[in-house]
Amino acid sequence: MACAGCKKEAKVAAENGPAGTYRLVSVDGKRLPSNVDHEGHAMTINSGAFVINADGTCSSKMVLAGRDAAIEVKATYTREGSKLTMQWQGAGTTTGTLEDNTFTMNNEGMVFVYRK
16 A cells, blocks of 8 residues: 555566466455445456467456356556556456555455455
């Protein structure tokens, strides 16, 4: 978590770009597994990953407690410095930031933090 008034210079992940697999470590500041409420639906997120490919595509996968299958969504992205803008298949856009080996994304008010 960042403190108010403190700001570090953003460092873009790895010299060769952001490509790689990032493991979900927290949702809304809570470590996994995490109980969350999204649009009136309570759920527990057990694990997740965000994969950034060098070809401009990416995907997000989350494993929820009590579910037989994981939720996986795919997108294309554009990169501008440390900012990634994802255009999700069949859905809207989301932005995220890369600093060192950490990818942070605010998706519909939920903050997801991933580490490479």
